[in-house]
Amino acid sequence: MSSSISLARFLATAQQQQHLDHDLAALISAVARTCVSISDAVSQGALAGVLGEAGTGNVQGEDQKKLDVIANQMLLDGLAWTGLVSGMASEEMEHASPIPAEYPQGPYLLLFDPLDGSSNIDVNISVGTIFSILKRGEGELESQFLQAGSQQVAAGYVLYGPQTMLVLSTGQGVQGFTLDRHCGEFMLTQANMTIPTATKEFAINMSNQRHWEAPVQRYIAELLAGKTGVRGKDFNMRWVASMVAEVHRILTRGGIFMYPRDARDPSKPGKLRLMYEANPMSFLVEQAGGAATNGRERIVSLQPEGLHQRVSVILGSKEEVERVTQYHFE
Ligand code: P6P
Numbered sequence: 001m002s003s004s005i006s007l008a009r010f011l012a013t014a015q016q017q018q019h020l021d022h023d024l025a026a027l028i029s030a031v032a033r034t035c036v037s038i039s040d041a042v043s044q045g046a047l048a049g050v051l052g053e054a055g056t057g058n059v060q061g062e063d064q065k066k067l068d069v070i071a072n073q074m075l076l077d078g079l080a081w082t083g084l085v086s087g088m089a090s091e092e093m094e095h096a097s098p099i100p101a102e103y104p105q106g107p108y109l110l111l112f113d114p115l116d117g118s119s120n121i122d123v124n125i126s127v128g129t130i131f132s133i134l135k136r137g138e139g140e141l142e143s144q145f146l147q148a149g150s151q152q153v154a155a156g157y158v159l160y161g162p163q164t165m166l167v168l169s170t171g172q173g174v175q176g177f178t179l180d181r182h183c184g185e186f187m188l189t190q191a192n193m194t195i196p197t198a199t200k201e202f203a204i205n206m207s208n209q210r211h212w213e214a215p216v217q218r219y220i221a222e223l224l225a226g227k228t229g230v231r232g233k234d235f236n237m238r239w240v241a242s243m244v245a246e247v248h249r250i251l252t253r254g255g256i257f258m259y260p261r262d263a264r265d266p267s268k269p270g271k272l273r274l275m276y277e278a279n280p281m282s283f284l285v286e287q288a289g290g291a292a293t294n295g296r297e298r299i300v301s302l303q304p305e306g307l308h309q310r311v312s313v314i315l316g317s318k319e320e321v322e323r324v325t326q327y328h329f330e
Helices: 007-016 022-048 066-082 118-123 206-211 214-228 243-253 274-287 318-327
Strands: 053-057 063-065 085-090 108-116 127-135 154-160 164-169 175-180 185-190 201-203 236-238 256-259 291-293 313-316
Touching: 007 022, 007 175, 007 185, 022 066, 022 108, 022 127, 022 154, 022 164, 022 175, 053 066, 063 066, 063 118, 066 085, 066 108, 066 118, 066 127, 085 274, 108 118, 108 274, 118 127, 127 243, 127 274, 154 243, 154 274, 164 185, 164 243, 164 274, 201 243, 206 214, 214 318, 243 256, 243 274, 243 313, 256 318, 274 291, 274 313, 291 318, 313 318
Parallel strands: 085 108, 201 236, 201 256
Antiparallel strands: 053 063, 108 127, 127 154, 154 164, 164 175, 175 185, 256 313, 291 313
């Protein structure tokens, strides 16, 4: 389906309908524009010498890939001067980054995982940028970021796959845009992405099975039993090890994605980060008619206590998420 509606036109219409203000539209445009440059860097790969390890680690204790660092810096450089944000926070930075004094402060806060799934970069599997937008608050910068996911005014991701796609919500459903490299514009190709309430497809890293809590053990065992068990139907499994790719598949055809807490490190309530992975993805999933919980509560209702706190994630087709969540109460 060719589309004549560019991101710019979509955002202009949304402003005319008072769904979002000029600054938020401009901020989304600036993030999208920067992600086109990240897409170019990712697609160059070895030709640009951007593959492999950076030789540094991040606050998560993870080895950084060169492209993690490059994408993070591109977002800082692409947004700092705009006068649209008063601070930025990232998976790759221990603390929130204030806006340099030479630039005006803006009304929004931007959070991002600059290159999610980066362990896949060197093997040419899809990765993506995840972003979340909050209104700025008062007081010390870092504490302003600690808002529940329900306070997000917009969230989205850019998937660097066979196509480069921007998937966005400003609270009016979920829209998908495909990058037209001939004109450099994101063009609207999915006007209203919705998640089917039922599914036969699940995504989880099965190698962690022995570490899961009982409700997750029970749920997955039932899926694996297929039509011979209580579910009475067979299921299919996917695991890309790139959350952006999994969520995009679920927004496109349904499914359930799970990264539950496990016994490997009881101090960690999960692997994924609340502020710039789980919250933006949960916002999108709920806007698309799906559900997202940590096994007991809606993820977007959780009150953050730290910029890099982790959370157990169960999201996707509503019927399946509700079933797993129910098992946590039985
Ligand atoms: P594992 C990527 O590192 C990530 O944060 C998510 O994108 C992905 O879903 C998950 O971790 C993969 O984790 O343990 O399977 O490598």
